[in-house]
Amino acid sequence: MSEKFDAIVVGAGPAGNAAAIVMARAGMNVLLLERGEYPGSKNVMGAILYSNALEKIIPDFRESAPLERHIVEQRVWMLSEKGHVGGSFRSDEFNVEKPDRYAIIRVAFDRWFSNKAKEAGALLICDTVAKSLLQDDQGRVIGVKTDREGGDIYADVVVLADGVNSMLARQAGFRAELDPANTALVAKEMHFLPPDVIQSRFNIGEKDGVAIEMVGSLTKGKIGMGFLYTNKESIALGIGCMVGDFQEGGLTPYGLIDDLKAHPSIKPLLAGSEVKEYSAHLIPEGGYKAVPKIFGDGWVLVGDSAGLVNSIHREGSNMAMTSGRLAAETIRTLKAEGKPFSAANLSAYRKALDETYVIKDLKKYEGMPGFLHGNRQIFSLYPELMAGAAATMLKVDGVDKKTKEREIFKTFRQSRGLFGLLGDAIKFARAFR
């Protein structure tokens, strides 16, 4: 006999756990399905956790969540062949009583988050893959079919939190195929080092962490970014490019990460480390324009599955939690009012999402993906020019600063031309407006 739930959540990542907790707390009969052996086993994330979204679900998360280090210094580097130029923002502000961002390790974090869902009353089943959606003859989603014998499970509503591939929604024709030009493939390695070595290298205390975001020639002129985050006993290092660029540019994820590890600015930070884990994962980078329809008769899309990632600021898990929570709140209200989970009723979820930073931020950088595509030089030329300029200015060689400035401007103009420079500046400003 097949089972029936009020709601099935597919995927026990940040989005799925958030949705399951909110619905289970409302007394709903919730099934949380995860294909990995345990939550977090299949997930790859940098991983910086932004506290605001989680606080709205578990206010006292800091007391029990496995948090590696709270970030006290954020660096942004433009990498050139020989070095990097960049800025860093470090302030005691970060050391407030409730720090706003932490480095986490997803394997431990997801398991903790799913335990909270179980405590709230959700039924978690791992090692089980949702193969396809069950639909009635009007196309309304009435459950999921899993890869286990006798695996048809029914529910009034299905929350699709199955991550960037969003296989179930695509299969049911609810959304388009992944667009290689707007999906990044990121390779990541975990480098293990004794805590005291990490703390001395990054000049941080026992509980503090550093986050470095990188962009530059390393991705050989392709649109891509890298990151380095400090955990308690390991450093997460990652770099990625648009999938399309991998295909054309003959790049490979592990090739990119090997180059990054050999880069003069990165190598010393990893000296003596032991690589324990290599993984690669996709990130939706399409931004606002690529966000599909996120609700329908009997279903909603949350988190990566809805493409809700603001890659400019590396924000994904917070958007996943916020969208998971909002979808669940909409469902909870409809359930309480005894209303069906029709597309019309579920549209309230989208309206709620529009009011939050999730859609507002994505709208703000609406032009960015296009800008990045059209202006590849952002990733190769400018970092080189800026690094060259910094080197010229800082070298004490008896040449007066005025001459040096003229020289720097000449190199910029030669490579981009006066109008090119102006055009870039305007487009850049407009994209960041």
Added chain:
Amino acid sequence: MTEQAKPASSRAKQDEALLAYKGVWVSIELERGHVHPVSWELIGKGRQLADTLGVPLSGILLAPPDAPIQETVADAHAYGADTVYVMADPILAEYRTQPYAKGMVDLIKKYQPEILLIGATTLGRDLASAVATDMETGLTADCTELDIDLSTRSMAATRPTFGGTLLCTIHTLKARPQMATVRPRVMPMPEHQQGRTGETIMAKLEIAEDDIITKVLSFIPDRDQDTAQLAFADYIVAGGRGLGKLENFQLLRDLADVLGAEIGCTRPIVQAGGMTIDHQIGQTGKTIRPKLYIAAGISGAIQHRVGVEGADCIIAINADPNAPIFDFAHYGIVGDALTILPALTDAFRRRLAAGQAGR
């Protein structure tokens, strides 16, 4: 191990009881008229341990009366045993845990050895666990080294752990006898000193057949098995993609016939339908521990390597001088397996022809 503050007297009493255990014993495995060579290897090792401790070395032999007991006892003395305890009884014809464990425990309780070494054969491991539990003593399995720590007069047993990725040294301080099992071909064979004599002590097996619940219905030797028993074979020849067409595997069968060896292969050969899965050697196939492994046309990928590293001697034949297999093989021949295999078959046939003079 933190030593609780035991009242002096009971600790002294316990130490005194331990001191009563003297001498080194080695279990001699005689089955179907054949002594497993690991027994002599352990007599050799036992002799060393006994000499370090200045105590006698004894063999312990459980066998049916019609087994070659005199010869075995004479060999035991020749290899270095001072005494051999013998329990002869028809019940012991086929190995069963209950009678063998009962016989051994009775002898241990009566003559109290401080060290008991048993060969890590399937018989030895089954027996050792039962005896160790009955004696409530420590048992260290598959040891690769055995020494004496003279400061405590206790045996330092070194063995692999975590599948061989690590080694650890273990002591049994407060229980006797200190038991250890050792795999065949780990310890060297001792010298057979013809004419060396020693004592023999007969003992009676205090158990009747109808007290024993388990009955042996049959025994089928490996040679007559239909499926290949690669995991337990002493000689194996194997082929990989380098042999090319599946017909070329006949060259492998010819060599195998001359050596009386089992035939194995790499996964691609099984996938191509050349051989059945029980012939596959490696991570998802069999792990082998033969005396000799001949690999023809095999590159030596890690997934194959993990299954063959236990072999005593690996001869690799590969056309590519820097094939990975040469990193862990003992002997390498760079060349075409299709011509080297027949040459090897002829050379072995000549060298092994019965009565061939000269070693």
Added chain:
Amino acid sequence: MHVIVCIKQVPDSAQIRVHPVTNTIMRQGVPTIINPYDLFALEEALKLKDRFGAKVTVITMGPPMADQALRKALTFGCDDAILLSDRVFAGADTLATSYALASAIAKIGETQPFDLVFCGKQTIDGDTAQVGPGIAKRLGLNQLTYVWKIESLDINAREIVVQRRAEGGVQTLKTALPALITMLEDTNEIRFGTMDDAFRAARTELTLWNAAAAGVTDPSKCGLKGSPTQVKKVFAPPPRAVKATQIKGDSPAANAEHVIDALFSAHPGMQDDLRARTTQNP
């Protein structure tokens, strides 16, 4: 019919590292798995559930987080799971482990008599293969190790016939229930549980026993105190640096002669051993 399966949660040995300085095992962050050999024991027990409707109880002794191994075992289709966890068990060697497990299994037997206890051939972190026989000896179960096939099982006559791996061949044994079986590897393949199995696993409450609940009467026989063997040192084996000795020969025949010379001189006795084998079955 009631069958009990002992499983152990072990670190995935492929990822174990020795700390270069302190020589201790770096277990931090190493994922844990069900001891691979125990999966063959689990599958054999579940086959009895298929054939005879046997109830399958799975038990493990370990730290609280060993419940993950039990949860996983339940998804294959086991009915009950017991976690034996108590500080007094910590640091147990195989003798102390078999004492604790035997006490717990006897306790189970008081309310639910059992016919068979299954164990794996050995653990990949201990590799000792002693806990099974230890339990058998303490509970007076007939010990059947290295079993690769259950030939027949007659519940009413309380009789079982198995084929087990003996030295140089396969033995067929008949004995009475209750018995303890340790399964040889590659004898079966663990199944993928049905959806009902997964639901039952998620909804089953694990039974948590401490030493007292497990009927342990003498705690001094448990854990480190009850362990006669003590690990004094753990270290990485010396790497085998030597590469293959290349045989130099100008023809296949020359190569063959040279390699056989090298072989027989390095392994005295092999020539006679081979000669003895091949003359037996020419």
